[in-house]
Amino acid sequence: MSIQEQVTQVHSLYDTILILDFGSQYSHLIARRIREFGVYCEMLPCTQKIKGLQFEPRGVILSGSPYSVYDKDAPRVDPEIFNLGVPILGICYGLQEIAWNHGGSVAPCNNREYGHALMKVDKHQGHPFVDRLFDGIEDSIQVWMSHGDQLDKAPEGFKVIGHTLTAPFSAIAHEEKHLFGIQFHPEVTHTPLGKEILKNFVINICECKTNWTMKSFIDNEIARIQQIIGPNGQVVGAVSGGVDSTVAARLMKEAIGDRFHAILVDNGLMRLNECETVKKNLGDHLGINLKVVDASEIFLDRLKGVTDPEKKRKIIGNTFIEVFESEALKIDQETKETGHCRIEYLLQGTLYPDVIESVSFKGPSATIKTHHNVGGLLEDMKLKLIEPLRELFKDEVRELGKTLKLDDELIWRHPFPGPGIAIRILGEVTPSQVAIVRAADHIYIDEIKKAGLYRKISQAYAALLPVKAVGVMGDKRTYEQVITLRAVETVDFMTADWYSFPYDVLKKISNRIINEVKGVNRVVYDISSKPPATIEL
Ligand SMILES: Nc1ncnc2c1ncn2[C@@H]1O[C@H](COP(=O)(O)OP(=O)(O)OP(=O)(O)O)[C@@H](O)[C@H]1O
Numbered sequence: 001m002s003i004q005e006q007v008t009q010v011h012s013l014y015d016t017i018l019i020l021d022f023g024s025q026y027s028h029l030i031a032r033r034i035r036e037f038g039v040y041c042e043m044l045p046c047t048q049k050i051k052g053l054q055f056e057p058r059g060v061i062l063s064g065s066p067y068s069v070y071d072k073d074a075p076r077v078d079p080e081i082f083n084l085g086v087p088i089l090g091i092c093y094g095l096q097e098i099a100w101n102h103g104g105s106v107a108p109c110n111n112r113e114y115g116h117a118l119m120k121v122d123k124h125q126g127h128p129f130v131d132r133l134f135d136g137i138e139d140s141i142q143v144w145m146s147h148g149d150q151l152d153k154a155p156e157g158f159k160v161i162g163h164t165l166t167a168p169f170s171a172i173a174h175e176e177k178h179l180f181g182i183q184f185h186p187e188v189t190h191t192p193l194g195k196e197i198l199k200n201f202v203i204n205i206c207e208c209k210t211n212w213t214m215k216s217f218i219d220n221e222i223a224r225i226q227q228i229i230g231p232n233g234q235v236v237g238a239v240s241g242g243v244d245s246t247v248a249a250r251l252m253k254e255a256i257g258d259r260f261h262a263i264l265v266d267n268g269l270m271r272l273n274e275c276e277t278v279k280k281n282l283g284d285h286l287g288i289n290l291k292v293v294d295a296s297e298i299f300l301d302r303l304k305g306v307t308d309p310e311k312k313r314k315i316i317g318n319t320f321i322e323v324f325e326s327e328a329l330k331i332d333q334e335t336k337e338t339g340h341c342r343i344e345y346l347l348q349g350t351l352y353p354d355v356i357e358s359v360s361f362k363g364p365s366a367t368i369k370t371h372h373n374v375g376g377l378l379e380d381m382k383l384k385l386i387e388p389l390r391e392l393f394k395d396e397v398r399e400l401g402k403t404l405k406l407d408d409e410l411i412w413r414h415p416f417p418g419p420g421i422a423i424r425i426l427g428e429v430t431p432s433q434v435a436i437v438r439a440a441d442h443i444y445i446d447e448i449k450k451a452g453l454y455r456k457i458s459q460a461y462a463a464l465l466p467v468k469a470v471g472v473m474g475d476k477r478t479y480e481q482v483i484t485l486r487a488v489e490t491v492d493f494m495t496a497d498w499y500s501f502p503y504d505v506l507k508k509i510s511n512r513i514i515n516e517v518k519g520v521n522r523v524v525y526d527i528s529s530k531p532p533a534t535i536e537l
C-alpha cells in the first residue's frame with residue numbers, strides 16, 4: 001500500500017471531527033476531550049479552505065478566540081463550511097461566528113461573564129434535533145464562561161436552547177441545518193457536564209464511531225512521517241532521555257529505521273551522570289543508537305554573565321540548533337555513499353504545553369515562557385522541524401509510551417527541561433553553581449525515591465536562589481547560598497499544586513543537603529501553585 005493510501009485509510013477507518021482553531025487557549029482541550037471518547041479528530045487553522053480538505057469530516061467544531069467577530073481583522077471561517085451538510089458546533093467565538101454568518105447580531109455586552117454561570121436549558125417539543133445537544137440534562141447546568149461579547153439577536157430560523165440571567169442567547173440551534181452554538185466552554189473541567197455535551201455532539205449528533213485508539217495514533221503518525229520523509233530521507237533527532245523525545249524517537253525509528261540519527265547534546269547543564277545513563281537506557285531498551293555530543297564548553301561559555309531566564313533559554317535554544325546543524329552535516333558526509341538524501345529534518349519531542357506557552361496565535365495571547373525548543377529556535381535555521389507529539393499533553397504521551405511498551409521507569413520519569421540546570425540557577429550560570437545544584441538535586445531525588453514518593457510527585461527539582469544568608473556551622477559563622485526545593489502534582493503541567501511532603505522527609509532532605517553540599521547553608525521549600533507561579537523558576 002502506498003503512503004497516500006495509508007493516510008486515506010486512516011480517514012476511512014475512523015470518523016473524523018474537524019476542529020477549526022480561532023486561537024483560543026483551550027482549542028487543544030477540545031481535541032483532547034474528543035480523543036478521550038475514542039473519536040479521531042484533526043485540528044486545523046480557522047483559515048482552512050474547505051476545497052483543500054483531504055477528508056470529509058463527520059462534524060465540525062469552531063473554537064473560541066481572543067478576537068471579536070466585528071473586529072476588522074477578525075479571523076473568518078470559509079463560508080463553504082455551511083454547505084458541507086454536516087453538524088457544526090460553535091463554542092463562544094464559534095457561536096458568534098455562526099451567528100455572524102447567518103445574519104445574527106453580536107456586540108460587546110454590559111454584563112461580561114468570566115467564570116461560573118448557571119445556564120437554563122430550553123427544550124423544544126416537536127424539534128427533536130435541537131434538543132439533542134443537551135440530551136440528559138434537565139432544567140439548568142453549571143457552565144464556565146469567558147466572553148465580553150454576546151448575541152443580542154438570534155439569527156433567523158435558530159431556536160434558543162439555553163439562556164443565563166444576562167445572556168438571553170447563550171445556546172442556539174437550527175433544526176434543519178444542524179447548527180449549534182454555545183456561549184460557554186464545555187471543554188474545560190469547570191463546566192462539570194461539558195464532557196457530556198461534547199459527547200452528545202460527537203456521538204449522538206454526528207454519530208461518530210468510537211474506534212480511535214493510541215495504537216491508531218501510532219500507525220497514523222508512522223504513515224505521516226514516512227510520507228513526509230520519503231523513502232531515502234534522513235532525520236536527525238534531538239533526544240534528551242525524557243519521555244517526550246524518547247516516544248518521538250521510537251516512532252521515528254519505527255518509521256524510517258536506520259535513517260534516523262539520534263543525538264543527545266551534553267550542554268553541561270544535565271543532572272549527575274545523566275548522559276551515560278540515558279545512552280545506556282535508550283540503547284538497551286529501544287535499540288536506538290544515541291550519539292552523545294559534548295558541547296558543554298560552548299554552552300557554558302555563552303551563558304557567562306547572563307542572568308535573565310528568557311535570555312538563557314534563547315541562547316540555549318539557538319546553540320542546540322547550531323549543534324544539530326553541524327552534526328547533520330557530519331552525518332551527511334558519513335552517509336554519502338549510501339544513496340540516502342541529505343538531512344532536512346530535525347525531530348523534537350515538543351508537546352502542546354511547550355507550544356501554547358511559547359507562541360501565540362496571530363499575536364494577542366500572551367507569551368508565558370519561551371520554551372527553548374519552540375520560541376528559542378534559531379531564526380535562520382536550515383533544518384525543518386518534525387514534531388509528532390506537538391498536539392499532545394504529557395499524560396497522553398505517557399499513554400503512548402505504554403502502548404509502545406516502554407519501561408515504566410522511563411514513562412514515569414519526571415520531566416527535565418532542555419535548558420536544564422541553567423534555568424534552575426537564578427543568577428549567573430557558572431560551573432561551580434551547576435555543581436551545587438547537581439549535588440543538591442541528586443540528594444533530593446534520591447530521598448524522594450527512598451521515601452516511595454517519586455510516582456506521587458509529578459515533577460521535583462532543586463534550584464539555587466541568587467542570595468546569601470548567614471548561618472552557623474561548627475561554631476563558625478557561614479555566609480552561604482540558599483537551595484530551594486520544588487515538587488508539584490499535576491496532570492497536564494498546565495496547572496499545578498505544590499506537593500504536601502511529610503515533614504520527616506523534608507527534614508532528612510534538608511539535613512543531607514546542608515551537610516553534604518558545600519556552599520549551601522539553608523534549604524527552603526517552594527509553596528506556590530501554578531498559576532500564578534510556573535513550575536520552573
Ligand atoms: N540535552 C538534549 N539533547 C538533545 N535534545 C534535547 C535535549 N534537551 C532537550 N532536547 C529536545 O528538546 C525537547 C523538549 O525538551 P523537554 O525536556 O520538554 O522534553 P523531553 O526531554 O523529551 O521530555 P521531558 O519533558 O520528559 O523531559 C526534547 O523533546 C528534545 O527533542
Ligand SMILES: O=c1[nH]c(=O)c2[nH+]cn([C@@H]3O[C@H](COP(=O)(O)O)[C@@H](O)[C@H]3O)c2[nH]1
Nearest residue numbers: 369370371372415417418419493534535536
Ligand atoms: O524543554 C523545556 N524547555 C523549556 O524551556 C522549559 N521551560 C519549562 N519547561 C517544562 O515545562 C513544564 C511546564 O513548566 P512551566 O510551568 O515552568 O512553564 C515543566 O515540566 C517544565 O520543566 C521546559 N521544558
Ligand SMILES: NC(=O)CC[C@H](N)C(=O)O
Nearest residue numbers: 064065092093147148149
Ligand atoms: N472565549 C471566546 O471565544 C471569546 C470571544 C469574544 N472575544 C468575546 O469576548 O466574547
Ligand SMILES: [Mg+2]
Nearest residue numbers: 240242416417
Ligand atoms: Mg527533558
